[in-house]
Amino acid sequence: MGQLISKKPRLEINEADRAVLTLKSQARKLEQQRQRIQGNVDREMAIAASLVAQGKKDRALLALKRKKLQEGQLAKLDAYLLNVEEMLGNLELTKNQQRLMAALKQGNTAMKEMQQAMPLEEVEKLMQDSADAREYEQNLRQLLGESLNPEEAEAAEAELHQLEQQLLDEHVLEMPRVPSGKAAAAAPAAKQEQPAAAVAAAAGVGGGAEEGGQQLEAPLAELPSVPTTKVQPPKEAAEAAAEEEAREPERVLVEA
Amino acid sequence: MEAQAQQAEKEDDFIYPIFYQYPPYFTLQPVKETQQKQRLLWKDLILRYCRHHRVFVVSAEDAEDFPLFHNPAINRRLTREFKVLLLDDLVRQGSALWSDRAQRAALVLWRAIPEWAELIYRWARGCGFEDSVVTVDEMQSGMYVTGTELEGLHREVLVRAVRNLEQQGKAKLFKGALGDDEGVKFFTQA
Numbered sequence: 074m075g076q077l078i079s080k081k082p083r084l085e086i087n088e089a090d091r092a093v094l095t096l097k098s099q100a101r102k103l104e105q106q107r108q109r110i111q112g113n114v115d116r117e118m119a120i121a122a123s124l125v126a127q128g129k130k131d132r133a134l135l136a137l138k139r140k141k142l143q144e145g146q147l148a149k150l151d152a153y154l155l156n157v158e159e160m161l162g163n164l165e166l167t168k169n170q171q172r173l174m175a176a177l178k179q180g181n182t183a184m185k186e187m188q189q190a191m192p193l194e195e196v197e198k199l200m201q202d203s204a205d206a207r208e209y210e211q212n213l214r215q216l217l218g219e220s221l222n223p224e225e226a227e228a229a230e231a232e233l234h235q236l237e238q239q240l241l242d243e244h245v246l247e248m249p250r251v252p253s254g255k256a257a258a259a260a261p262a263a264k265q266e267q268p269a270a271a272v273a274a275a276a277g278v279g280g281g282a283e284e285g286g287q288q289l290e291a292p293l294a295e296l297p298s299v300p301t302t303k304v305q306p307p308k309e310a311a312e313a314a315a316e317e318e319a320r321e322p323e324r325v326l327v328e329a
Numbered sequence: 330m331e332a333q334a335q336q337a338e339k340e341d342d343f344i345y346p347i348f349y350q351y352p353p354y355f356t357l358q359p360v361k362e363t364q365q366k367q368r369l370l371w372k373d374l375i376l377r378y379c380r381h382h383r384v385f386v387v388s389a390e391d392a393e394d395f396p397l398f399h400n401p402a403i404n405r406r407l408t409r410e411f412k413v414l415l416l417d418d419l420v421r422q423g424s425a426l427w428s429d430r431a432q433r434a435a436l437v438l439w440r441a442i443p444e445w446a447e448l449i450y451r452w453a454r455g456c457g458f459e460d461s462v463v464t465v466d467e468m469q470s471g472m473y474v475t476g477t478e479l480e481g482l483h484r485e486v487l488v489r490a491v492r493n494l495e496q497q498g499k500a501k502l503f504k505g506a507l508g509d510d511e512g513v514k515f516f517t518q519a
Contacts, residue, residue, distance in 0.1 A: 084500075084501040091503075094503070094509055
C-alpha cells in the first residue's frame with residue numbers, strides 16, 4: 074500500500090540480501106584462494122621435478138610433501154565452496170517459498186473478500202427481488218391487457234368482422250369473371266409450353282425435360298372444362314413428354 | 330601471448346579513417362575552422378575506436394602512449410595538450426568523464442549511462458535476478474555475463490549505470506558487512 078502512495082518505490086535491502094551478499098563475497102574469496110593454492114601446487118610440482126633432476130632427493134621429497142599439504146587444503150576449500158553454494162541455493166529457494174506462500178495467502182484473502190461481498194442472504198434477497206419484479210410485471214401486463222373495457226373490446230371485434238366481410242364481398246364480386254380469364258390464360262400458356270418443352274428435349278437436360286412434362290400436366294387437366302377446339306397441340310406435347318419418359322431410363326443408364 | 334594475438338587480430342579489422350594516414354591531422358591546426366573539423370573527426374574516431382575495442386579508459390599521458398594517438402606508420406603522435414583538448418571535447422558532450430582532476434585519463438562512454446543501465450536491467454531480468462542480489466564482481470566477470478555486452482564493463486561505468494537504475498527504482502547498490510563486496514539488488518518494476 075505504501076508503495077502505491079509514495080511515488081518513488083522504496084528500495085529496501087533486508088537481512089537476507091545482506092546474507093546473500095556476504096555469502097557471495099565469501100565464495101569469491103574462496104575461489105581466489107583456491108586459484109592461489111592451485112598455483113602453489115603447480116609450482117611445488119615443478120620444483121620437485123627440477124630437484125629430482127638435480128639429484129637432490131631430500132629436498133624434492135619436501136617439495137612434494139608441501140604439495141600434498143596444499144592439495145589437502147584445496148580439497149577443503151572445494152568443500153567450503155560447495156557449502157556456500159548450497160547455502161545460497163537454499164536461501165534462494167526459501168525466498169521463493171516465502172513469495173509463493175505470500176501469493177497464495179493473497180489469493181486466499183482476495184477470494185474471501187469477494188465471497189464476503191456477496192453473502193447468502195443477499196443472494197437470496199436478490200433472487201426474491203427478481204421474482205417479485207417478474208410477478209409485478211405480470212400483474213402489470215394483466216392490468217394493461219384488461220385496461221380495455223368489454224364494450225371497447227367488442228367494438229374492436231366487430232370492426233374485425235366488418236373488415237373480413239368486406240374482403241369476402243370483393244372476392245365474390247370478382248368470381249364470375251374468373252372462368253373466362255382462366256381459360257384465356259390457360260390456352261396461350263399451353264401453346265407457350267410446347268416450344269419450351271421441345272427446347273428442353275433438344276438440350277437433352279434430363280431434369281429440365283422432366284420439369285417441362287410436369288408443367289404440361291396442368292393445362293391437360295384443365296382441358297375438359299374448356300370447349301373441345303384445340304386438342305392437337307397438347308396431344309403433341311403429351312407425346313413428346315411420353316417420348317421423353319421412355320428415353321429417361323436410357324439416359325440414366327448412360328449416366329451411370 | 331594469446332591475448333596479444335587476439336588484440337592484433339582485432340587491430341586488423343578496425344578500419345581507420347583516411348585522415349589517420351595524414352601527418353597534419355596529428356598537429357593541432359591553427360586556423361579555427363580547420364581545427365574544429367579536425368577535432369570533430371578525432372572525437373568520432375576515439376568513440377568508434379573505444380567501442381570497437383571495448384576500451385573504457387583513454388589515457389592522455391605521454392608515458393601511457395594510448396595506441397590510437399600514435400601512428401607508427403607515419404611516425405606521428407598527438408601531444409598531451411591535443412589529447413586533453415580532444416578528451417575535454419568528449420567530456421563536454423557527455424561522452425566521457427575525467428577520471429581525475431589532473432586529467433590524466435578519461436572514462437569514455439561509448440554507450441551513454443542510461444543505455445548501459447537499460448542493458449544491465451535487461452540482462453538481470455533475462456537471468457532471473459529480479460529481487461535477487463548480484464555482486465558487482467559477478468556483473469563484471471561472473472559466469473552470467475560471459476559472452477554478453479556486460480563482460481569486462483568498467484567498474485565506474487557499472488556503478489554509474491546502477492545509480493541510474495536506482496533513480497528509476499529498478500535496482501539498489503549496497504554494501505554488506507565489513508570486507509564484503511559491493512552488491513546490487515534488482516527490483517521488479519512497479
